Amino acid sequence: MASPAPKSPEQSEKAKKYDRQLRLWGDHGQAALEAGHVCLINATGLGTEILKSIVLPGIGSFTIIDGAKVTEEDCCTNFFVDPESIGKPRAESATQLLLELNPDVKGDYVDEDVEHLLENSPDFFNNFSVVIATSLPERKLLPLAKKLWEVGVPLLFCRSYGMACSIRVQVPEHTVAESHPDSIVPDLRIDRPFPGLQAHFESVDFESLEQKDKAHSKPFWIMAKAVRDFVENEGGGCLPLCGTLPDMTAQTSRYVALQQV
Template identity: 45%
Template sequence: MASTRGKFETRSPENEKTKKYDRQLRLWGDHGQSFLENARVCLINATATGTEILKGLVLPGIGAFTIVDGNNVTGEDVGRNFFLLKHSIGSNRGSAACQQLLELNPHVRGDYIDESCETLLATNPSYFTTFSVVIATGMPESTVLQLSKLLHVANVPLLLCKSFGQIGYIRLQTPEHTIIESHPDDGFDDLRLTDPFPGLRKHVDSIDLESLSRAEHAHVPYIVILLKALDRWREKHGPTSLPTYSEKKDFESIIESLKFKHHEGDDTPHVEPLNFEEAIKARARTLRKTEIPDNVKKLFEDKECENLNPKSKPFWIMVRALRDFVAVNGTLPLRGSIPDMTSDSDSYVRLAGVYKTEADKHCEDICNRVNEILTALGKPLDIVCEPEIHILCRNSHTLDVLRTRPIFEEYERPKSNLITDSLRNNYQPEEPEIVYYVLLRAVDKFFESFKRYPGCLTHLMETDISKLKSIYSKLVQEWGIGPFPKDDLIHEMCRFGASELHTIASVVGGCAAQEVIKVVTHQYVPINNTFIFNGILCTSTTFDL
């Protein structure tokens, strides 16, 4: 069967584009926006959930999208999908949704294919492997398994999404997703006070607190104060000693002793200097040993880092260079930035320059090592650009990799894989999110058996309840995860009748779009791997299944 293909495209000035994306650039930067604008996303089926996902990608400026949908618009579609209009009834659903979505952002390219996913998988399966991410909605289990196997081998991320009544479901499959900028909530300042590098040591030693005036004392950066206080502490307790929590009062008294000494006849009004208060407050978070985080150690031990070859990804080449740097220097590269603090501009700029100079040296060493590795592998040097290495060095403490379990393994071999233990650990009948996961699986089994969802035919409601209960019972017995849930949850799934409520679709669509952005920008940490939204209680849970 030949496919019908259409395309829409509009343009607008570059300066308007910069203004439009100003807020999101603050979240993921120019490089993140560049990744987003170079990404190509495929949406399978323009359901209400699917179009809401694309809305969340079109607005921030995804590069291009394609909708694969062989269905025509029905009156039911118009009633639950804001991107389908009454006059579109009878036309291809992908075409109608594509045209409306592109009205949201003239910088985005979009097209559609008037063909079902099943047909494309049979005639041209490699088509799906050309995208950055594939998003699947409104698909039966058998098609999901085919697509999951295909994309797992091709290392293309797959996002499976569903809105079923008041329940939302998102499942991410990504064989290997590398994360450079995770943006942790508990970030720390990389100041290296416990083991100062030569440039910092020289800078701090050049500042004589006793020779400074009261005004100059009040503008000494707290980093200098803390390091001088630590020097005095170590003179008494040993060259590697650090104050413990129980000794914090003793250390604070040393900080206090460094303050400007009031001289007889000095009539200058006494004002408590803020920089010394900052030093006391920063003691706990800055005076700690410089260590290699466990997540980074795991990367160093990863087989992809150990066994580099000409097919290795740039990420693993940079991680190997980072490991070699740590082997020589004992620490990760310096971030090269310092926090805001009370100080005069000149003192702050000079101190910031000390950190930046050292960080640039570290980055240069790693750049050289990356080039050596690329040369040894016979790969061109330009496949890893210097800005990428700078970003990796700044975020070396939070590097990570996510490898999710394939969907087809979860569905086809639950007994012999981790899903059984994971479900046993998470399954509590009084916790509805995990129960709804099993119910959604039972609903898919129902569709495979009867080619319709339970509750779609109201005159068969009681029969469907009995059938769904039997399917659910068979699943929980097969997985060994009982006990059986309350009957009202079974009844609720049938009452939903596979309806796609726009409020639920919009929540699921927003969450799913967020996950796609994480995947294509390699920033922030995606879900691992199953997300359930309970619209009845307005709660959500993530499960690693």
């Protein structure tokens, strides 16, 4: 566990671009976003607005599946088609305009109805991070939901009605392991413990715990031993640094400068 190396010019430029969201979900959250591959079924006005909201912060890639052609109605309800696209594949037109929002994002499209794709290439959906479907009738939605449930890919089905909308989520389990409390006190004094804490530490026989349950140690004790080994060896008596800068009230330029330091 060594201290992170200084950020490269490329990384610092990305930090400047995504500064606000990095403060919200950190480097690891951004990395997870950039590794994502989202599938959108039907490039409706609602569908393209959803994609816009994840293209701007830097989703890794997206694929639009839509066998429809652009109509005059689309031009009135969808910002990501234009009158020159009428009669052309809606998936192609939406993909081109969405990609203009963020050069870091990759996008592709399939000019085919999802029903035909499920019949001819059912494994096409296996490797997506999530599938988002809009304006899909039940006879097409149910086979898609069954397929995605079998392969463990989350499904979001969205429909809008004027100013109201509904969202149905299909996912076996979704857990959140990291919270962002308003205030935290991370100082546990474990490098300079007070007498009571020192006595508690000395009452725990780490060696016996390791020998007793060496193959089934809980993650906490594995991490505790790793920290101890670091402090005693390459840490030179010092605890490891996490390498991230907490959120704070500051100007963006000063915050980014601190990150680079």
